[in-house]
Amino acid sequence: QVQLVQSGAEVKKPGASVKVSCKTSGYTFTGHYMHWVRLAPGQGLEWMGRINPNSGGTNYAQKFQGRVTMTRDTSISTAYMELSRLRSDDTAVYYCARDDGDIYPFDPWGQGTLVTVSS
Amino acid sequence: SYELTQPPSVSVSPGQTARITCSGDALAKQYAYWYQQKPGQAPVMVIYKDTDRPSGIPERFSGSSSGSTVTLTISGVQAEDEADYYCQSADTSDIYRVFGGGTKLTVL
Numbered sequence: 001q002v003q004l005v006q007s008g009a010e011v012k013k014p015g016a017s018v019k020v021s022c023k024t025s026g027y028t029f030t031g032h033y034m035h036w037v038r039l040a041p042g043q044g045l046e047w048m049g050r051i052n053p054n055s056g057g058t059n060y061a062q063k064f065q066g067r068v069t070m071t072r073d074t075s076i077s078t079a080y081m082e083l084s085r086l087r088s089d090d091t092a093v094y095y096c097a098r099d100d101g102d103i104y105p106f107d108p109w110g111q112g113t114l115v116t117v118s119s
Numbered sequence: 120s121y122e123l124t125q126p127p128s129v130s131v132s133p134g135q136t137a138r139i140t141c142s143g144d145a146l147a148k149q150y151a152y153w154y155q156q157k158p159g160q161a162p163v164m165v166i167y168k169d170t171d172r173p174s175g176i177p178e179r180f181s182g183s184s185s186g187s188t189v190t191l192t193i194s195g196v197q198a199e200d201e202a203d204y205y206c207q208s209a210d211t212s213d214i215y216r217v218f219g220g221g222t223k224l225t226v227l
Contacts, residue, residue, distance in 0.1 A: 061215065
């Protein structure tokens with residue numbers, strides 16, 4: 001079955017960068033866009049952007065332009081999201097989610113990765 | 120930027136009907152999706168393409184659309200429905216995704 005398994009929790013200091021991985025299995029990795037979404041404490045779901053694993057092309061939400069980089073390694077069917085210049089309000093659970101078209105735009109989701117930014 | 124607006128909270132008693140609205144200009148041209156999220160869990164889609172219900176989602180969940188507003192209706196609310204609900208859509212280019220701010224459903 002389709003599975004997205006994310007890397008473990010991270011604790012970072014303000015100003016640092018974090019790179020979260022999303023290892024996929026059970027489907028053709030290059031056949032589906034991958035999205036990244038975050039949920040900060042007391043806030044709502046926030047779409048960060050997406051990557052086309054086939055071409056490597058990316059689209060980022062305006063809010064994260066210049067700070068986020070989404071990449072992939074097709075040899076190991078894994079997508080990555082790197083967020084730089086971290087601030088305390090970047091503390092959140094970060095999810096990857098496969099794009100499965102009009103019916104399932106986010107399906108399935110990874111289990112989430114908690115990133116804590118604290119001095 | 121493109122925004123979707125939801126009420127922050129809705130409260131109902133068990134067995135009553137809960138209605139959660141979501142408004143945004145592009146909803147007149149783009150489909151809306153609804154997600155349920157419980158603490159510590161990934162979101163689960165309960166409605167897709169404005170009105171359709173995925174397999175495995177109870178029939179008490181339904182969706183409707185009128186112009187720039189979509190509505191999630193939960194009929195005969197149960198205690199287990201207490202969760203955060205998010206609408207989601209895309210901009211007119213169909214590239215950028217957006218979530219509403221979320222609505223906390225409280226079952227009294």
